[in-house]
Amino acid sequence: DGGITQSPKYLFRKEGQNVTLSCEQNLNHDAMYWYRQDPGQGLRLIYYSQIVNDFQKGDIAEGYSVSREKKESFPLTVTSAQKNPTAFYLCASSIVPGQTYSGNTIYFGEGSWLTVV
Amino acid sequence: AQKVTQAQTEISVVEKEDVTLDCVYETRDTTYYLFWYKQPPSGELVFLIRRNSFDEQNEISGRYSWNFQKSTSSFNFTITASQVVDSAVYFCALSLMFSGGYNKLIFGAGTRLAVHP
Numbered sequence: 001d002g003g004i005t006q007s008p009k010y011l012f013r014k015e016g017q018n019v020t021l022s023c024e025q026n027l028n029h030d031a032m033y034w035y036r037q038d039p040g041q042g043l044r045l046i047y048y049s050q051i052v053n054d055f056q057k058g059d060i061a062e063g064y065s066v067s068r069e070k071k072e073s074f075p076l077t078v079t080s081a082q083k084n085p086t087a088f089y090l091c092a093s094s095i096v097p098g099q100t101y102s103g104n105t106i107y108f109g110e111g112s113w114l115t116v117v
Numbered sequence: 118a119q120k121v122t123q124a125q126t127e128i129s130v131v132e133k134e135d136v137t138l139d140c141v142y143e144t145r146d147t148t149y150y151l152f153w154y155k156q157p158p159s160g161e162l163v164f165l166i167r168r169n170s171f172d173e174q175n176e177i178s179g180r181y182s183w184n185f186q187k188s189t190s191s192f193n194f195t196i197t198a199s200q201v202v203d204s205a206v207y208f209c210a211l212s213l214m215f216s217g218g219y220n221k222l223i224f225g226a227g228t229r230l231a232v233h234p
Contacts, residue, residue, distance in 0.1 A: 040126070040226065040227075041226055041227075042121070042208060042210075042224030042225050042226045042227055043162075043208070043222070043224045044224075045221065045222070048221075088160060090160075090162065092162075105152070105164055105167050106164075106222055107164060108154075108161055108162035108163075108164075109161065110159060110160055110161040111160035111161060113160075
């Protein structure tokens with residue numbers, strides 16, 4: 001079945017440690033995104049990528065890094081510079097619109113819980 | 118300002134009751150899209166509906182219906198004859214186009230719906 005797979009589902013990070021969250025999609029989507037969700041709040045965009053080897057900062061990119069070496073994969077690294085990393089992280093993907101804006105639907109994975117211990 | 122407001126933080130109903138989730142948005146763009154997503158306890162965001170700014174027709178899908186009114190900048194979601202399986206957090210989102218055709222989702226804070234037997 002086509003979809004977006006995130007791993008691990010639960011991750012614990014020690015102070016000062018970098019951790020990487022995996023995101024793989026087999027939907028043949030060009031665009032991929034990372035969102036952060038805090039309790040009782042909506043989602044906020046961390047990074048997005050429209051094409052392989054290219055990515056852009058979202059609204060809250062500080063303390064995070066990404067790479068896009070393959071179309072299917074968009075891993076997110078939460079660095080030690082991120083002071084409050086405990087949150088729920090959601091990866092998403094969509095087709096890339098052409099010249100005409102068409103509000104393409106963004107599809108989400110099941111998310112990863114990150115907790116600092 | 119681009120913003121989505123879901124004023125109802127939590128709603129609790131008894132099974133078979135009808136319930137309406139409110140969504141009010143702000144944007145100066147004339148072309149935009151509105152979305153509703155459902156987030157069950159498992160965490161994944163499930164796409165429910167997409168509506169463009171030029172289509173104000175109401176839509177019905179089974180027990181779900183949506184009322185889009187540009188005059189009041191609202192995109193409300195009604196569940197008829199609610200069921201326990203409808204219990205989830207529901208997010209309304211506004212999609213705007215940015216440079217390069219990239220579309221960004223702006224989320225509301227979500228409404229937690231609890232349906233009791």
